Amino acid sequence: MHTTADRAPLLQGIESIRTLAELADPTAIARLLDQPAAISHLDDHTLDFLRRAQDLLLATTRTLTGALEPTRRPTTIDIAEAWHRALLHLPRRDDGPVLIHIQEFEDAYQAIPILVPIPEPPPVPTLETATTLVIDKTTGTVTRWPLLPLDVLTSQYRRYKHQEPMLLDNQPS
Known part of the structure; x- marks a missing residue:
């Protein structure tokens, strides 16, 4: 049986991987994978893995942390953390920003994506201009x-x- 001290280096490594996955820019990854020269030598399975790697790493690190710290007390997630987690799990959009409406209920938070088109500025503003x-x-x-x-x-x-x-x-x- 491993002690908590034995698990500490492993948990630190898992936390480092999770942090790196959270900090990775998903739009930069998508832009790279949209360049034919960058992906011409990759098969479809590899491309699918690369597109999903961030989400896969986040899910894996959460699972490993939970398995290695079964006695850890549950933490309370606040609305900011719920928003952050929703942002990581919602599908990415290249054509505009996505707002997330967070609504709290008794045991959890509901995250609703709100698609927002950004209007093009007119050549000359008028009274009706946004x-x-x-x-x-x-x-x-x-x-x-x-x-x-x-x-x-x-x-x-x-x-x-x-x-x-x-x-x-x-x-x-």
């Missing part, structure tokens, strides 16, 4: 802006911060 918020990194001040291409918003916000006139079609307003 708005966006800008949160200043230094002051935390929140200001509302029309939805603009990021480079235009960047230059206009810089002008705003320096109390310079706004430019519309390269003309001062």
Whole structure:
């Protein structure tokens, strides 16, 4: 029978693997696997494994940790941890961000993915143009802006911060 001290190095290794799997960027992996030159020499089984490796490692490390620490007291998962775990288990989307609505009930949390399309900024904003918020990194001040291409918003916000006139079609307003 192994003691807890005997298991400590093994548990540390498992925890390291779990941490690495959580930190891996799934979109970077997907982009790599979408490059024909990178995968031309791989068979379908290998490609399937690589696409699922992160989820497989996370499930395996959870199972191993549970098996090696059967007397460990259960921990309470908070809403932030529930959100993090849902994010790791929901299917990835390349065409836009996914919001996750977490709803708590007596014994667990329900995680509902909410698909969010990001609107394209119009060439010239109008009264009907969607708005966006800008949160200043230094002051935390929140200001509302029309939805603009990021480079235009960047230059206009810089002008705003320096109390310079706004430019519309390269003309001062």
